[in-house]
Amino acid sequence: MLSKALQGGVLTALLLASLPASAQVDGQQLFQQHCSKCHGANGNAHTLRGWLLFAQNLSKPKWQANTTDDEILHAIQQGPGAMPAYAEKLSSEEQQALLKHLRSLAKPTPE
Ligand code: HEC
Numbered sequence: 001m002l003s004k005a006l007q008g009g010v011l012t013a014l015l016l017a018s019l020p021a022s023a024q025v026d027g028q029q030l031f032q033q034h035c036s037k038c039h040g041a042n043g044n045a046h047t048l049r050g051w052l053l054f055a056q057n058l059s060k061p062k063w064q065a066n067t068t069d070d071e072i073l074h075a076i077q078q079g080p081g082a083m084p085a086y087a088e089k090l091s092s093e094e095q096q097a098l099l100k101h102l103r104s105l106a107k108p109t110p111e
Helices: 004-018 027-034 048-053 061-066 069-078 092-103
Strands: none
Touching: 027 092, 069 092
């Protein structure tokens, strides 16, 4: 039989474990969750949906060089073309984390 104290401890542990890890925003994880279905895990948009919807290849160095942080944030918030808007779905902290992750996707390969 569990003692009251032990039960309390178990409950506390369960509560703590179920708290969302809101303090830690993981740009890579957010990208996999929200963006990779169209833009691909590495941003090159070689996915069926990316192909069908003409999703931007985010790993293209030329695109990276010609696109400002503001433009990327704007795209995330408004969703150009067939892309959904994330202004309501992602906090500004999450949008910043995504921007940072996007900047890490540039690949020095053609296409
Ligand atoms: C349903 C598919 C889809 C999803 C999901 C999606 N995108 Fe897009 N994205 C697109 C398409 C299509 C375009 C090109 C739209 C256009 O240029 O008309 C695009 C364009 C962009 C651009 C380029 C805008 C520009 O100015 O060149 C950025 C940046 C971008 N997406 C980031 C993201 C991020 C970050 C996420 C996840 C939060 C995401 N996308 C989720 C389809 C998608």
